Amino acid sequence: MAELLGVAVLGAGHMGADHIRRLDRVVSGARVAAVADPDAERAKEAVAGIDGVVVHTDPEAVLDAPGVEAVLIASPGPAHEEALLAAFARGLPVLCEKPMVPGSEGALRVVEAEARLGRRLAQIGFMRRYDAEYQRLKSLLDSGRLGRPLMLHCAHRNVSSPPDFTSAMLIESSVSHEIDAARWLLGQELTAVTVLRPQSSAGAPEGLADPQFVLFETERGALVDVEVFVNCGFGYQVRCEAVCEAGSARIGDAHTMVVTAAGGACEEVAQDYLVRFADAYDREVRSWVDAARRGQVTGPGTWDGYTAAVVAEAGVRSLRSGSRVTVDLAPRPAPHTPAGPTR
Numbered sequence: 001m002a003e004l005l006g007v008a009v010l011g012a013g014h015m016g017a018d019h020i021r022r023l024d025r026v027v028s029g030a031r032v033a034a035v036a037d038p039d040a041e042r043a044k045e046a047v048a049g050i051d052g053v054v055v056h057t058d059p060e061a062v063l064d065a066p067g068v069e070a071v072l073i074a075s076p077g078p079a080h081e082e083a084l085l086a087a088f089a090r091g092l093p094v095l096c097e098k099p100m101v102p103g104s105e106g107a108l109r110v111v112e113a114e115a116r117l118g119r120r121l122a123q124i125g126f127m128r129r130y131d132a133e134y135q136r137l138k139s140l141l142d143s144g145r146l147g148r149p150l151m152l153h154c155a156h157r158n159v160s161s162p163p164d165f166t167s168a169m170l171i172e173s174s175v176s177h178e179i180d181a182a183r184w185l186l187g188q189e190l191t192a193v194t195v196l197r198p199q200s201s202a203g204a205p206e207g208l209a210d211p212q213f214v215l216f217e218t219e220r221g222a223l224v225d226v227e228v229f230v231n232c233g234f235g236y237q238v239r240c241e242a243v244c245e246a247g248s249a250r251i252g253d254a255h256t257m258v259v260t261a262a263g264g265a266c267e268e269v270a271q272d273y274l275v276r277f278a279d280a281y282d283r284e285v286r287s288w289v290d291a292a293r294r295g296q297v298t299g300p301g302t303w304d305g306y307t308a309a310v311v312a313e314a315g316v317r318s319l320r321s322g323s324r325v326t327v328d329l330a331p332r333p334a335p336h337t338p339a340g341p342t343r
């Protein structure tokens with residue numbers, strides 16, 4: 001391994017450009033070796049000022065570029081399966097943005113491909129596991145001080161949705177974070193999902209079912225509700241309150257500045273995830289780079305990505321039918337043991 005881990009970044013859009021900046025300026029131990037984006041101008045813009053980066057429109061070509069030792073996938077979800085399999089074929093460690101693969105069949109193919117390699121190669125970009133507030137909540141729940149968790153109340157609000165956002169993507173793209181966070185916080189699988197649709201907001205694009213109310217059941221009888229509202233207009237808010245037998249704990253309120261002036265006080269609200277979760281993305285990528293340099297892969301894996309895809313798919317079925325839908329996971333392929341959520 002070279003002194004600095006040479007990373008190929010696939011996709012130079014919002015997340016890709018932010019990860020390129022992070023690899024170049026924030027995380028020590030890595031360098032951006034190559035970037036692929038079908039939009040060549042975008043890729044060039046994202047690497048402006050960084051020396052020695054191979055830029056290409058073809059993702060496969062950059063995986064074979066000199067000095068590439070690891071891959072960060074930040075292309076749109078439908079491109080992830082092909083990119084993951086190409087990285088696996090070359091034995092390269094991967095950090096893949098969520099959703100790992102939108103759709104359970106493709107997600108299972110990725111799990112099976114990695115299992116055939118007999119070693120982990122992929123970390124999935126569920127960055128909330130690296131957020132300081134989520135980590136504090138998990139430690140508290142794991143300590144048992146509040147007794148058993150009975151319910152999680154979650155809210156996930158975006159200022160506005162991208163132009164191509166569909167009603168299904170509120171679950172597949174946005175709620176995928178709560179699906180992973182709930183499994184991780186509770187250490188339980190989600191077993192059923194019911195999606196309810198209040199009347200859509202006038203602020204949402206025509207035809208988009210926004211907001212939605214999603215209710216998950218878990219294997220040991222807890223309930224997780226998620227209000228997802230991706231055109232709320234006023235800010236980026238991600239909240240989670242755990243209600244336990246002997247108390248409750250809430251996160252998501254405390255990363256702001258309070259401005260007092262002219263006889264009043266107001267709190268600033270973050271406008272997007274790149275601000276709210278900046279530290280979490282830094283920790284996530286740093287942890288991936290450090291592990292790759294040790295020859296390891298840690299954090300949420302392909303099984304977590306697969307499970308999120310299955311639960312999201314059940315959620316989309318419920319959104320369309322209005323009924324409760326149960327979650328059916330395939331048997332977990334060896335050598336991914338032990339079964340159950342990664343702790």
Ligand SMILES: NC(=O)C1=CN([C@@H]2O[C@H](COP(=O)(O)OP(=O)(O)OC[C@H]3O[C@@H](n4cnc5c(N)ncnc54)[C@H](O)[C@@H]3O)[C@@H](O)[C@H]2O)C=CC1
Nearest residue numbers: 010011012013014015037039059074075077079097098099
């Ligand atoms: N962890 C998080 O909080 C977030 C994760 N994401 C995820 O990051 C990924 C990218 O999302 P954004 O950056 O918001 O999208 P974006 O649309 O801003 O950028 C995607 C880029 O990928 C390029 N692209 C398209 N096909 C490609 C291919 N086959 N190979 C390489 N590049 C390709 C596009 O030209 C575009 O420049 C998605 O999986 C999304 O769900 C997005 C936002 C936040």
Ligand SMILES: O=C1[C@@H](O)[C@H](O)[C@@H](O)[C@H](O)[C@H]1O
Nearest residue numbers: 098158173174175177230273
């Ligand atoms: O992953 C993300 C986006 O893809 C998704 O569209 C947003 O709703 C989330 O807040 C953000 O974290």
